[in-house]
Amino acid sequence: MSRLTIKEIAEIAGVNKATVSRVLNGSVNISEKTRNKIMEIVREHNYVPNTAARALASSRTYTVGFCFDYTNRQAYANPFFNEVLRGIEEEIYANDYLFLLMSVHDIDKSETTTFQKIVREHRVDGVLIPESLLTEEHYRFLIDHAMPFVVIGESPREGVRWVDVDNAQAAEALTERLIGQGCKDIVLLASPEQGHKDIYVANRIRGYAAAMTRHGLPSRIAEPDRLGQEDSPPHALIASSQEKLYEWLEAEKTAAHQAIPVAAFDEHPLYRHLPTPVESISLQLERMGTQAAKLLLQVIDGTEDAPSHINVRART
Amino acid sequence: MSRLTIKEIAEIAGVNKATVSRVLNGSVNISEKTRNKIMEIVREHNYVPNTAARALASSRTYTVGFCFDYTNRQAYANPFFNEVLRGIEEEIYANDYLFLLMSVHDIDKSETTTFQKIVREHRVDGVLIPESLLTEEHYRFLIDHAMPFVVIGESPREGVRWVDVDNAQAAEALTERLIGQGCKDIVLLASPEQGHKDIYVANRIRGYAAAMTRHGLPSRIAEPDRLGQEDSPPHALIASSQEKLYEWLEAEKTAAHQAIPVAAFDEHPLYRHLPTPVESISLQLERMGTQAAKLLLQVIDGTEDAPSHINVRART
DNA sequence: TTGAAAGCGCTAACAT
DNA sequence: ATGTTAGCGCTTTCAA
Helix, strand or coil: CCCCCHHHHHHHHCCCHHHHHHHHCCCCCCCHHHHHHHHHHHHHHCCCCCHHHHHHHHCCCCEEEEEECCCCHHHHCCCHHHHHHHHHHHHHHHCCCEEEEEECCECCCCCCEHHHHHHHCCCCCEEEEEHHHCCHHHHHHHHHCCCCEEEECCCCCCCCCEEEECHHHHHHHHHHHHHHCCCCCEEEECCHHHHHHCHHHHHHHHHHHHHHHHCCCCCEEECHHHCCCCCCCCCEEEECCHHHHHHHHHHHHCCCCCCCCEEECCCCCCHHHCCCCEEECCCCHHHHHHHHHHHHHHHHCCCCCCCCEEEECCCC | CCCCCHHHHHHHHCCCHHHHHHHHCCCCCCCHHHHHHHHHHHHHCCCCCCHHHHHHHHCCCCEEEEEECCCCHHHHCCCHHHHHHHHHHHHHHHCCCEEEEEECCECCCCCCEHHHHHHHCCCCCEEEEEHHHCCHHHHHHHHHCCCCEEEECCCCCCCCCEEEECHHHHHHHHHHHHHHCCCCCEEEECCHHHHHHCHHHHHHHHHHHHHHHHCCCCCEEECHHHCCCCCCCCCEEEECCHHHHHHHHHHHCCCCCCCCCEEECCCCCCHHHCCCCEEECCCCHHHHHHHHHHHHHHHHCCCCCCCCEEEECCCC
């Protein structure tokens, strides 16, 4: 059991505790000799720094938060967030930070969410927030509290840092794959509103159109429910979002035609048991999480050259 | 922005900061007058205690951790953990604790998991751990580090506190429901090994058998893959675990007979799109999370009469 | 019931 | 390159 403090380490090494602190924090102005001596004692005694003391003295929490909406059942029924979380977790802990989940739904009928509470109380040094949760209100809240944050998913806001998977490229690759399989009449399932509102959908539309155009094929975008009554069904479908996939599955229940293969941007073990063949492209969600965490840590550390946004390509 | 300290509050109120601290921590020996005076100042100035200082002085972290296995893709493809997490989150934050996710898979190819790291460094006051992750190794680790913990799911270990949904009762209710619908030949999908190893499966078997017996019906337990070739298919099936449900879906693909209705213990929006009709009973997972968190907090506080285990009934 | 005072373990000037 | 010295904001004896 290691209840050693820097003071004791300093005594053993015969130096001042400030020196120990410097070594531990990777200061440059330390002689090789003292550094080695101290590091050895640290290892030998299995020293573990006291986070609370460090936090108090430096007025930093060494913790980042991830904004989460538990009430969105549809969202968390798919592995999206788990993949992202995993990536975040890895990067965060590798950097000796702690990692909090902050939900945005009200607790106890008070009007405060844990997200607000944690930000207001400065219990994190930075926040990771999914694009869908960066409402005007949350945005203002973060800004007002001078809380560093990085958005998971491309954001339309000016001056906001975000990390996203390259949806256009993924859509293009997915479309290419279908074309390569001999499909010509490929319809993208999407609604106009979504194409405007959700950037990831817009990006997917763009990638799809690019691939189709390159092969001299006509792009066709349709709503799931309007596809049932056509006489010559398309060769394949692409669901622009999980929502559209579900809508199509619903619509297809009452359809007369044969099952049309669908391509999607997310994966789930149940897909293979559906009456409709679903094939997916594997988005690098975990990587996105890692990159987002890395970027946030840079922002927290005040790294000057932190990029404003990052696109993570899909595996093709 | 509230950067007020107890010292300043004390000055405003004209008392000592120790008095303020006492009020804030709900000490008994405080006159109504001073208490009111101080509480009003606290409210008015929107005082927020400094967690780090409190943690340092009291050598408690006011944080609990949840043990999680990101590598178990099948597990997190279902909403189980999200439901549980939501319940935990609510209770934890309502008690002004923080809530950490600790993964049990290795980071950086070092042999330490974040779980081990966090526990070793005492960065949490207690741990919530799913039964499936309470291996001998993890168990020893927690004990060796004198870390309070509560298990999510019934545990066979002596002296271990756990909270579980009442699987026997849920299975009984589910079976009753099928019988009520006119089913007589109801087969439970389960494997003998699971019935021994996984307590939740054993409990479900028990509940199923109880209901069948009560109605004078014969219990029948079978493996999914051995059910395809029977000549008179059963009226209904009950999947004893998500695993068995998936196995059955797989087996049924090649089966000749008509789709047999399946009852399951978990839910997913995709179930309604499967060729097999799946109906579910709604386990009170969120409630289980809440109860587990509540129990852990009691254990941390050293509450004497904390129960050793809790069963949460399903909605019927 | 309240006050005084000594830390908790660490960081960060400021010296040397 | 290293030592000295104040704190960071809170809890917790011990007195009064």
